[in-house]
Amino acid sequence: MPELPEVETTLRGVSPHVKGQKVIAVCVRQPRLRWPVPDDLQMLQGEVIESLQRRAKYLLLNTKKGTVIIHLGMSGSLRICAQETEPGKHDHVDIVLDNSKLLRLCDPRRFGSVLWAQNVNKHPLLRNLGPEPLSEVFSANYLYEKSRNRKVNIKSFIMNAQVVVGVGNIYASESLYMAGINPKNLAGRISLKRYEKLVFSIKTVLSLAIEQGGTTLRDFVSADGQTGYFQLKLSVYGRTGEACPKCQTPIKQITQGQRSTYYCTVCQK
DNA sequence: ATGCTAACCTGCGCGC
């Protein structure tokens, strides 16, 4: 799935086509996503989508009556289509607009979700999220204080959405590499100085990826249905056995929290 | 409270 940069890119891609449009119909071909698509999503019909925003990896479509909450899971993507475009096998939900277009969710693995909330700020999935990584409140001091007495490894720690949102498996490895921190280090035993480096690295890596339109991966298709995004150069992710860009040592792959981690045993201490 | 595991799905590339 999309990591945060892809979600942000999707938001920017679909917004011009969706903002200010009235919803003509909501078509759910497959309601069995990560959570069942609720019947009250039909509340959306007839409403105007007044604004769109991103919170963590959730896309929010705001109307006067409530908010559509969309998550792309591991393999989801959103596209703007002409209304007559035939849906494919994994095109599960359409939001039909009054500009002769529709917003279409494709999600082969169905780990994504489409939900409806009257009051999005009270929604259980959004209520306990940590700060946005690119905001001011996400600082070295914040991470340092938050991590005291925590015995979890630093990679799992920064991937915890209660700590900070939007750091996925690719950019967790990349950020730790840039900061020179061994992913196995315990979060509670990392110095403020090193957290300064890590926060800078997370912000830099994510910003660069957003700038480049999101890292292109297997299932990601841009909001316009194009595949033309060029790829952000990844230093360690998916590069098991390849030479570290800085010291040429082969990149090591380990498993943490059921996910693959990639790092350099020499550059990351 | 914290940390760990299983679970939700489909598709793809690999070795045999």
Next chain:
DNA sequence: TGCGCGCAGGTTAGCA
């Protein structure tokens, strides 16, 4: 060709 296996960008519930 075909088959079985392992792996893949996320996140939550439930348990110790």
